[in-house]
Amino acid sequence: MSQKLIFRDIDEPGLNTLDVYRARGGYGDVLRKALATPREALVNDLKASGLRGRGGAGFSMGMKASFMPKGQMDKYLVCNADESEPGTFKDRELMQKNPHLLIEGMVIASYAIGATKAFIFIRGEYAEQADVLEAAVAEARAAGLVGDRILGTDHSVDLWVHRGAGAYICGEETALLDSLEGKRGNPRLKPPFPANQGLYQGPTLINNVETLATVPLILELGADEYAKIGVEGSTGTKLVSISGNVKRPGNYEIELGTPARELIYGLAGGPEDGREVKLWFPGGSSSPVLTKDDLDLPYDFDTLAKAGSMLGSGAIIVVDDTNSVVDVCLWLAEFYRHESCGKCTPCREGTNWTVKMLERIQSGVATPMDLDIMASVQTQIMGNCLCVLGDAMAMPVGSMVEKFRDEFEEHLERARMANPFAADEPPSDPALPLVQGALV
Structure with missing residues (x-):
């Protein structure tokens, strides 16, 4: 526009x-x-x-x-x-x-x-x-x-x-x-x-x-x-901050309802030549991620909500295929663990357990059970906190585990093969899901 x-x-x-x-x-x-x-x-x-x-x-x-x-x-x-x-x-x-x-x-x-x-x-x-x-x-x-x-x-x-x-x-x-x-x-x-x-x-x-x-x-x-201006339910223009793996990061004013592809590729230039979008956050790091298959969605409040994410603050973070989804997930979880005020248990403990699970995956001592536990923790955080900070971590982490489960498992296996001490590491405590249940 x-x-x-x-x-x-x-x-x-x-x-x-x-x-x-x-x-x-x-x-x-x-x-x-x-x-x-x-x-x-x-x-x-x-x-x-x-x-x-x-x-x-x-x-x-x-x-x-x-x-x-x-x-x-x-x-x-x-x-x-x-x-x-x-x-x-x-x-x-x-x-x-x-x-x-x-x-x-x-x-x-x-x-x-x-x-x-x-x-x-x-x-x-x-x-x-x-x-x-x-x-x-x-x-x-x-x-x-x-x-x-x-x-x-x-x-x-x-x-x-x-x-x-x-x-x-x-x-x-x-x-x-x-x-x-x-x-x-x-x-x-x-x-x-x-x-x-x-x-x-x-x-x-x-x-x-x-x-x-x-x-x-x-x-x-x-x-x-x-x-x-805009579309029904999402009127006017919107300032969007586009960053990450794009050629022209910056702030842009767009008409709500513009296809996301026009924003990421048209305005911001898209990823470097030869690379493609792996995932993108439509509304800041707290929004559930979308994939390259969602790039033609109109960028407005209701469409993104129906797609399982949200427009949020209008910050589009683009992650290309040179990045590990596990690294992105850990970066995000560490941020929210650090920023949690600690007032309520689901957020304080849930963000900490999420980081621990991701560190296990990265170091090669995790099992597929850890992925299930981590997904369970996100579910039990959402809707059970005093504010939305816990949800702000749980929504994107849960969406990445759901959409990129195969990559998590491949990363887990590669890390186990590269870690000679992985076999000596005890498996996750089978009672851990019960401990997580107490978060609620």
């Missing part, structure tokens, strides 16, 4: 400054009209646009905003800029090059829900982007675009940039809220959901960077026109 919305001015020199952003139409008629529109009508526009959250869950932004209670009370808007999903780097570019688009989107969203306090929670590793954001917020505040009585209206909202400490778990919205409150970033039990009881126990709307930055563009185009 040639039409660009969120990235249309992204390479404009100085776009991160207020003067250039305003010269390109920012903080203009769209913002003035939004602040003069009844709040309920704005929320209805977001619903009508079909905008689904761009951070991973894909839930309707307008629907989520409608859950916020009406009336006068302390309400909060939180931007989840803790972009920690492996393979995802789109929000980083957006914040660094066009921070005022995000700020304008947050001003409009805060008005729509009646929030007077807003926060951008940015991951600790994004130090440069945090500096850019803080400078942009300061510019907007000095110009009367953030703070009291914005543009002379009755709406007031203050905005702060809060730097995290580099924990993947804080990408989960309730762990993010705990961290924002100064606590250890641990997931909360739900319900209550943030819309009812979130930051400081007050009603809170949480959306990610790309979602909030899209709000001014929807109002500029009109909700109905925006809904015509």
Whole structure:
């Protein structure tokens, strides 16, 4: 798709400054009209646009905003800029090059829900982007675009940039809220959901960077026109981060519903000559993998879900046939074991057992029984954790074992043949599946 919305001015020199952003139409008629529109009508526009959250869950932004209670009370808007999903780097570019688009989107969203306090929670590793954001917020505040009585209206909202400490778990919205409150970033039990009881126990709307930055563009185009872009159930454009074994890795803005082959081969150039795609993650490392046979699927929320995966954060990680699926699986499992907060048993123990099983396979001391045990562990993790971090490992690992079982077995046998001590290694404890059953 040639039409660009969120990235249309992204390479404009100085776009991160207020003067250039305003010269390109920012903080203009769209913002003035939004602040003069009844709040309920704005929320209805977001619903009508079909905008689904761009951070991973894909839930309707307008629907989520409608859950916020009406009336006068302390309400909060939180931007989840803790972009920690492996393979995802789109929000980083957006914040660094066009921070005022995000700020304008947050001003409009805060008005729509009646929030007077807003926060951008940015991951600790994004130090440069945090500096850019803080400078942009300061510019907007000095110009009367953030703070009291914005543009002379009755709406007031203050905005702060809060730097995290580099924990993947804080990408989960309730762990993010705990961290924002100064606590250890641990997931909360739900319900209550943030819309009812979130930051400081007050009603809170949480959306990610790309979602909030899209709000001014929807109002500029009109909700109905925006809904015509993309496909039914997946409207608008989407930023995708394509990485891995491709010739032109990077961020691209695409129309939802574009075939995945056009993204991986057309935009990113595909793998090196002579190589082919073995597997690909459609939505970051936490999404179940797809294979080369799935490259002609339309890239949208519902199609990928029907294929057994998900669009997630929009990070496409391509793995070609030079890579061992066992190595990929172990890399992924080690990451999630390291990032588990340890609060709940299925995730804490399940990620650890998965790494141990994969290490056995790599070292040549495993048996086919270990593959069955590992698959069983993934099944028992899913749906039994406080948050989705455990599932984020279990879904892709389980899908790789299912789709590449033959390669796992071949790797296992080669490793056993290459390890002279493999025969001396005792087999896996036959009681281990029962131990795993206790995880639930």
